[in-house]
Amino acid sequence: MKKDNHTPAGPSQRMLRVGELVRHALAAVFARGDVEDEALSGAVITVPEVRMSNDLKLANAYVMPLGGQRAAEIVDALNRHRKFIRGRISPDLGLKFAPEVKFFVDTTFDEYGRIDALLRSERVQRDLQGDNEDDKA
Numbered sequence: 324m325k326k327d328n329h330t331p332a333g334p335s336q337r338m339l340r341v342g343e344l345v346r347h348a349l350a351a352v353f354a355r356g357d358v359e360d361e362a363l364s365g366a367v368i369t370v371p372e373v374r375m376s377n378d379l380k381l382a383n384a385y386v387m388p389l390g391g392q393r394a395a396e397i398v399d400a401l402n403r404h405r406k407f408i409r410g411r412i413s414p415d416l417g418l419k420f421a422p423e424v425k426f427f428v429d430t431t432f433d434e435y436g437r438i439d440a441l442l443r444s445e446r447v448q449r450d451l452q453g454d455n456e457d458d459k460a
Contacts, residue, residue, distance in 0.1 A: 334374070334375065335377075337379070338374075338375040338376075338377065338379065339375075341375050341379050341382075341416075341418070341422075342372075342373040342374060342375045342382065343373070344415070344416050344417075344418075345373045345375070345382045345384070345412065345416065345422065345424070346370050346372065346373040346384070347415075348411075348412035348415040348416060349370045349373070349384055349386075349408070349412060349424070350369075350370050351412075351415065352408060352411045352412060353367075353368045353370070357408075357411050358400075358401070358404050358407065358408060360400045360403070360404060362393070362396050362397060362399070362400035363397060363400050363401070366388045366389070366393070366397055367388065367389040368386050368387070368388050368389075368397065368401075369386065369387050369388075369389065369429075370384055370385070370386050371385055371386075371387065371429050371431065372384075372385045372429065372431075373385070375422065376422075379418070379420075379422055380420065380422055380423060381422055381423050381425065382422040382423070382424045382425070383425050383427060384401075384424055384425065384426050384427070385426075385427050385428070385429035385431070386398060386401065386426055386427070386428070386429060387428065387429040394428045395428060398426045398427060398428050401426040402425065402426050405423070405424050405425065405426065408424055409421050409422075409423065409424050412424070
C-alpha cells in the first residue's frame, strides 16, 4: 500500500508553537531597543504574527509600527539587521537551530479596517434593516 505524503492544509502544532516563541522573542528584542538604526528610533513595533516554514528554518515575521507610520521603512531597517536579530533571539528559543527571520509589513489591520468599513456602509446597513423587517413579519 502506498503511503500518502500529503501534508495538512494548515500549519502543524509545532510550527505554531515555534512561531509563537519567535514572536515573543522578537517582541522582547524590540521592547528592549536592541536594534540600533535611525529608522527604528522612537518606533514602537508590534509583532502580530510569525509564520514558520515546514522545516522551521525560516520565520516570516509580520510587523507593524504603532500607528502604521513608516511601516515599509521600518521593515527595510529590520531586514537589514536580521542576522543581528537572529543572534539576539536565538538563546530565547531553545532550538537546535535558530530560524532565519524575514520581516514583512502586516496588512491584516488594513484588511480589518476595509471589512469594518464595508459592514458599516449604507448598502449593508440597508440590507441588515431589511432582514430585521422580514423577521417581524
